[in-house]
Amino acid sequence: MLADLTAGAVQDAEDRAVSAPLASVERAALAQRPALDALAALAPADRVKIIAEVKRASPSRGDLAAIPDPALQAARYEQGGASAISVLTEGRRFKGSLADLEAVKARVAVPVLRKDFVATPYQVLEARASGADLVLLIVAALDQPLLAELHALVLELGMTPLVETHSRDELARASDLGAKLIGVNARNLSTFELDKNLFGSLTDAFPHDAIKIAESAVLAPADVAHYRAAGADVVLVGEALVTNDPVSTLHAFLEAGSLPAPSERSESK
Numbered sequence: 001m002l003a004d005l006t007a008g009a010v011q012d013a014e015d016r017a018v019s020a021p022l023a024s025v026e027r028a029a030l031a032q033r034p035a036l037d038a039l040a041a042l043a044p045a046d047r048v049k050i051i052a053e054v055k056r057a058s059p060s061r062g063d064l065a066a067i068p069d070p071a072l073q074a075a076r077y078e079q080g081g082a083s084a085i086s087v088l089t090e091g092r093r094f095k096g097s098l099a100d101l102e103a104v105k106a107r108v109a110v111p112v113l114r115k116d117f118v119a120t121p122y123q124v125l126e127a128r129a130s131g132a133d134l135v136l137l138i139v140a141a142l143d144q145p146l147l148a149e150l151h152a153l154v155l156e157l158g159m160t161p162l163v164e165t166h167s168r169d170e171l172a173r174a175s176d177l178g179a180k181l182i183g184v185n186a187r188n189l190s191t192f193e194l195d196k197n198l199f200g201s202l203t204d205a206f207p208h209d210a211i212k213i214a215e216s217a218v219l220a221p222a223d224v225a226h227y228r229a230a231g232a233d234v235v236l237v238g239e240a241l242v243t244n245d246p247v248s249t250l251h252a253f254l255e256a257g258s259l260p261a262p263s264e265r266s267e268s269k
Contacts, residue, residue, distance in 0.1 A: 001059060002117075002189040006141045008092045009117035013126070022122055028129035029157060035133040038111040038160035039180055041083050042211050044233040048224060048257025050250060051113065051213070052077035053086040053238035054104060056095040060192045063095075065242040070100040071107035077241065078108045080250030084134070086113040086236060098130045105131035113162060117141060121153055128157045134181070136162050139170040140189060151177050164215065166198070171205040182206060183213035183236065196223070200230030221256035228257040 017025075042049055054070045054077075057063045067073050074085045087104050088096035096116075105112045111133035118124060118135055119142060127135045135154045137147060147163075154161040163179040165171045166188055174182045184199040199214040206212050214227035215236040227235050235257065241249055 001192060002138070002141055005059070005090065005093065005189070006117040006119050006138075009090055009123070010119050012091060013120060013123050016126070017122055020126070022125070025122065025125045025129050029125045032128055032131060035128070035158045035160070036111040038084060038113075038134045038162075039211065041111050042181065042213075042234050044211065046258075046260050047254060048228045048232060049083040049234045050081070050224075050253060050257075051084045051086050051234060051236040052080070052082035052241050052246065052250065053088065053115065053236060054096070054100060055086075055088050055238040055242055057093065058239075059093045060187070061239065064239055067242060069103075071103040073242070073246065074104040074108050074112075076246045077250065078110055080247040081254050082110065082250060083234070084111040084113060086115045086136075086238070088238075089114055089116045098126060101127075101130045101132060111160070118150065119146070121150065124150055124153045124157065124159075128159060132159060134160045134162050136164060138164045138189065139173050140164075140166055144173055144176075147173065148177060151179065162213065165202075168202060168205050171202055175205075175207045175210075179207070180210055181213065182210045183215045186214070186216040196226065199227060199232060203231040218253070221252045224253045225256040225259070228259055232257075 054073050056067050087101045088094040089098050089101050113134040114127040114132040115136045151161045162181045163174040164183045164185050186194050186196050186198050194217045196217040211233050213234040214232040218237045219240045224235050
């Protein structure tokens with residue numbers, strides 16, 4: 001599944017490059033206002049932080065919500081207390097687009113993540129050209145030289161890479177890059193099975209200076225509390241926010257994640 005999603009995203013980028021060649025996208029990327037500091041926005045605090053996702057559909061769940069106005073959806077996330085907004089830009093299975101990202105970026109003041117299956121420099125450049133402050137890089141989809149190349153390009157353009165992992169070996173690869181923002185996705189993108197305890201089993205493998213993000217399997221406040229207790233600094237939430245009232249749901253999730261992280265609790269004793 002992951003290989004198919006990545007191949008499709010790369011093909012769609014190549015199709016876009018016919019009308020928007022690399023040189024023009026690079027000029028647009030360099031002309032953008034500087035990206036927001038996502039590391040500062042997501043830095044560990046006395047309560048969990050949330051990346052709220054604009055997500056219409058997924059391969060595992062099908063259609064979730066129409067979201068005719070992604071900018072309004074994102075504005076409600078910001079109102080509810082989200083520290084950053086994730087925008088699915090993959091069009092085939094998630095029904096997103098770069099236009100969604102551009103609309104969201106124009107509406108909110110918090111950092112915006114391009115969430116897609118990024119595997120080429122062109123996709124990184126068009127993320128910046130569309131206003132992205134962060135770019136998702138999925139370790140399982142990239143060999144280490146390509147991962148390192150894209151990670152360096154994201155940084156060179158002033159954005160923040162969110163490096164997504166699914167195993168101890170992938171966390172080691174993220175650490176080798178010097179990644180400062182690392183996620184563990186509870187959903188295996190090859191099988192789409194969920195393991196809510198995966199994050200907690202890997203927290204000891206995070207670099208000491210990395211921000212820890214738990215992704216997927218968040219449907220209720222108890223799920224946020226579960227990840228916070230396991231050491232999450234940030235939780236990424238999608239489905240629960242597009243299928244419920246986003247403002248009240250975010251308030252409940254943030255309240256559930258109001259405990260200090262485990263390391264902070266032990267230091268205060």
